[in-house]
Amino acid sequence: MIEPGTAPLTTVVLHLGVALGLGALVGLEREQSESGGSFAGSRTFPLFALYGALVAAFFPDALPIAVAVLAAPLTVAYAGKVRYERDIGLTTLMAALVVTVLGAVTMHSERGVVVAIIVGGTVTVLLSLKDPVHEFADRIEAQERFASAKFILVALVVLPALPDRPVDALYGLNPRFVWLMVVFVTGLGAVAYVLGKVLDPERGIAITGVVGGFVSSTATTVSMAEKARQNVSLHQACAFAVATASIVMFPRALVEVAVVNPELFPSVAVPLGAMTAVGAVAAGVLYWRTRSSDAVEAEELRNPFRLGPALVFGAVFAVVLLVSESAHEWFGASGVYATAFLSGLADVDAMTITLSKLAADGAVSTEVATTGIVIAAVANTFVKVALAWLLGTRRLGRLVALVLGIVVLSGVVLVVL
Structure with missing residues (x-):
């Protein structure tokens, strides 16, 4: 806590200035958007922050009382706003209380x-995005809202209740860690899903690839393969979307490594970073060859906040974690690599998090974990190429194989060297 009696005067003044600036920032937004009305604006909000x-x-010690005292005139002002302006929105009132607390936080x-x-x-930003947020909410169907609410509720209720220790009945698994990773991976997909909804419902191929890569690169590949078969002239655009979705898988894996085991990140960042960079260049070349009229949109991606798929991923992750640890004990590094390849055919996230956790616990070396993660990514990339060939057209398959083949080669070379 900053003590005005002992802290330098410049420090106190600087912190007060930050509070004043934050209040002015919110106040200007409220006044420019005409949301504050006669309630509060560019002058009142800085006063809230300074208060x-x-x-x-x-x-x-009197801060709680001071906030309660402020709530009284705010309530009166809000009642007048409702009566004379017929506006019952609580946003400006809540913003005033938040700004007051933020002013207090700056002095901490x-x-x-x-x-x-x-x-x-x-x-x-949240206040200024009123229209986009409401438009986004209108585009979310009731079924999606229910699925999201159900998953979030289960996550918040189940996660704290799970034991945060190895459980013998589960072969030494930590239930809370497993479910935390389920929430984390699902959250990554949900962020991309929301981004895709906010940006534009008529997504172009670039957005389709990036969003699809975070939500479900497999679903994106299947969707693009079907479109390429329906319209052969779209094979380049569809190939770009498939390649982009597959390449996004690598930075997604890096995010997972950074969260689970930051010490492993520098080692994994070399091959996966190179694969991302090489893939971005190759996909960029493909993009410039794609006619502007070839823009396509993916099939509507399903909300990742669904309980069923989350439970399936949790089960897969738990099995992969157990099998990988046992395979390393029985067969050494080769056992881990075999497990990584087989697991990667279905899902990269489970193997990435598993090896990051095992490396953090000292169960496997950094080199084994890095190689295993790359093997899983390579295996999953092969699946995308196979889907493009089998479900799409030969021209689509050739383009996807060429781009992703270069990507895979770059990663394998770096791991071998």
């Missing part, structure tokens, strides 16, 4: 300033 900052700096510490700036910027 919270000064109370926190000089009377920290240097870290508090950083947190306040991040939250204040996020609040401003």
Whole structure:
């Protein structure tokens, strides 16, 4: 906590300035959007922030009382707004309370300033995205909303209740870690899914590939193969979407490694980073060969926040974790590599997280974990090529095989060297 009596005057003034700036930022947004009405605007919000900052700096113990005291006139003002402007929205009222608290947070510490700036910027962006957010909500069907709510509820209820220790009945698995990884992987797909919804419902092939790679590269490949068969003139556009979705799998795996085992990240980043870079160049060349009229959109991707697929992934991940550890004990590195290849044919995420966890626990070496992750990625890439050949056309299969073949070769070379 910053003590005004002991802290340098410049520090106190600087933190007050940050509070004032955050209040002004939110206040300007409220006034420009005309959402504040006569309730509050570009002058009132900075005063809210200063109010919270000064109370926190000089009377920290009285901060809860100060916020409660502020709530009284805000309630009166809100009642007047409802009566005279016929606007019952609570957004501006809540923004006022949040800004007051942010002002107090800026006086807590240097870290508090950083947190306040991040939250204040996020609040401003959220307030300014009123129309896009409402449009996005309108595009989400009731079934999708129900599926998302059900999964989030289960995640929040189940995760804290699971034991955070190895359970003998589950062959030494940590139930909370397994379910946490389910929530994490599903969340990655959900972020991309929301991004695809927000950007444009009529997605072009570039957005289709990127979003599809995070949500389901296999589903994207199948969709593009079917479109290429229906219209042979779209084979280049469909090949670009398939290649992009497959390439996005590599940075997705890097994100998973960074979260589960940051110490493994530098080792894995070399081959997967190279595969991403080579793939991006190859896909870029393919993109420039694609006519602008060849833009296609993928089949509507399903919401990743669904309980059934999440449970399936959790089961697959648990089995892969057990099999990989046992294979390493019985057959050494070769057992891990065989498991990685077989697992990668179905799913890269499970093997990536498994080897990251085993490397963090010291069960496998960094080299074995890195090679295993690359093998799983290569195996899954082969699946995409096979799907393009079998479900699409020969021209689509050749293009996908050429681009992804170059990508695979670059990763294999780096691992071997």
